[in-house]
Amino acid sequence: MSTPKNVLITGASRGIGRAIATRLTHDGYRVINLDKLEPPSLLKDEEFHQVDITDSNAVKTLLQEITHRAKVLRLVNNAGIIKPGALEDVSAADFDAVYALNLKAPMVLAQQMLPQMRQENFGRIVNIASRAALGKEERTAYAAMKAGLQGMTRTWALELAQYGITVNAIGPGPIATELFTSGNPPNAPKTIKIIESIPVKRMGQPEDIAHAAAYLIDDRSSFTTGQTLYVCGGMTVGLSNAS
Template sequence: MAERNVLVTGGSGGIGRAIIHRCIEDGYQIINLDRVAPSSLLKGETHYAVDLTDAHATRDILQRITRDHNILRVVNNAGFIRPGTLEDATLEDFDAVCALNLRAPMLVAQGLQPFMQAARFGRIINISSRAALGKELRTVYSATKAGLLGMTRTWALELAPFGVTVNAIGPGPIATELFLSGNPPDSPKTKKILESIPVKRMGEPEDIAHAVASLMDDRAGFITGQVLYVCGGMTVGLGQVA
């Protein structure tokens, strides 16, 4: 059953929760690494509590899990934002966001890489962001998400000879509970965001989950080192002069 195990980081809410729901629908067994437990475990889901910003704790939990499970698929989803202008960004913000958004995916990939290489098969999917292309008030966050794209491409080249694909997904505005709490549907700010989306709707966590499911499939072995922006068309034409 090794080929049916999927490790998802940050799977207890938001986009991560939708990814887990979709993976279970597709017949996978889930290992959910999250600091907090989900409100209820799904059939086929196992939760391990861990603070992924703690490098030692992350390595320890990966060693423990891989003793009991052979995992050939991983979704590096966990991440968070500390908004701020360049002037306001602090070293504390930088270190904290890098620890979760950039260092944790590297540690997870390192922990699972030997098993994927031995199996001559693997799927690594990194959840980046449209903000990697640039976004106001996101100096630290956009840096980590752009860095994740660089790691994605590098790992794709290094692991391709072993049958391991590595790809990234860049979500645009997604209507998670966290997003909606800071962007009420009737606020001018939210309306402005909606007007900027060519398909004229907010993304749903299930939109990201569907993209993950596609890249995770056995038949996706010729797609690697790519970034799929799931953004309703927001990235189309960026940089063009009117």
Template sequence: MSTFDAKGSSPPAVLVTGGSAGIGRAVIERLLQEGYEVINFDVSAPAQCLPGETHVCVDLANAADTRQAAAALVAERDVLRLVNNAGTVRPALLEHASTEDLAFVMALNIQTPMLLMQALLPTMRRHRFGRVVNISSRAALGKTERTVYAASKAGLLGMTRTWALEMGGDGITVNAIGPGPIATELFERVNPPGAPQTERIRASIPVGRMGTPADVAHGVASLLDDRAGFITGQVLYVCGGMTVGLGNAA
């Protein structure tokens, strides 16, 4: 649990994008348990807001809406922790990938983290403290039917490393988490239960089970902690050993 408090009177705040369902929901639940206040930027409201959570309806794929919501937040309080979780997939083989899909996925998966980081950066620099966790994906290493998605998540890793270099001297750490197969509604929509490709994925996980959103949330909470100040520019793959296992396929 973190004890850092920018204003000295209230629990430290974390901005989480896409926190109304899936991995983002588990992240918010874990951070609330850790004693943070959480601001949830999501176009959809959660089924129920939890004590300590504030939901702000934001169309994160829209740059103007994102800037407006971020400006209102930083005017209200100091936010020194950011979890860029919101994202979308739009799977397709290369020959079927469209420029419309590319524009939308890049707007949500790449543009939004950049805009929010720009908004929060002055406050982090003023306090000489910040924790940023970007939710990338194991698909950034390459995955069929993921031309657009993999490009966006690989781009997020590039931004993570660049920001870590630019902001390290200001006490700001920037890291990424690359989830592997996590049992969420999004995963099951793209990989239907019982489908051959889904069963192949399950069989390839070295630890013998699918990941859970709580597995990812644990990694997020660790990287947001005050004591994680010497970890920056890194990618933590929460994948049940699948990334390590790539060498077994050679």
């Protein structure tokens, strides 16, 4: 039996990250989960490290230990926070917090994993962005960081293509995570309005994002790089009834 391929995923204990981790273990990968929260239970091929990935020194120390004993050539930057608020209500502290987790941490993680990827002449980096990067009310900090993540995705793709490393992003639309559902009950008017705005007329599921991630980290996806794949039920196409 071949040795499972390792994939490091941030924020893989809940929500979209958990769905990605579950899918990838089913596909034969070994998941290394970096999260502040413990998962409900460990998956069959999961290694968990409790860490605050905004602590760059802690991340560097941990990644040195992990890559010293294991070959890790796949990275999914999933962890993130929102801190919603209208422009006049966005505090500098909230902006800095969203920056630290959503934009700086992915860069630090990629930097730490890059030497091993270059040495192997192979790598897969998948950044979980958001449809909010295109603009969304009360998302000044979040939209800015996700747009920045897409910019880094394109830049890294150009820099790293010569080393066999692909870098892509996924832009989820409305996804029915536990967090979303807790604030938006299925039959609530607000939820119904959201669903009606989605061309496919349903909420996305975490597994929809996991399926996209599985494609992008696959060995065979070597000709796809620098792209943002919007998994949004058609919302980024534009309003279907627009004149």
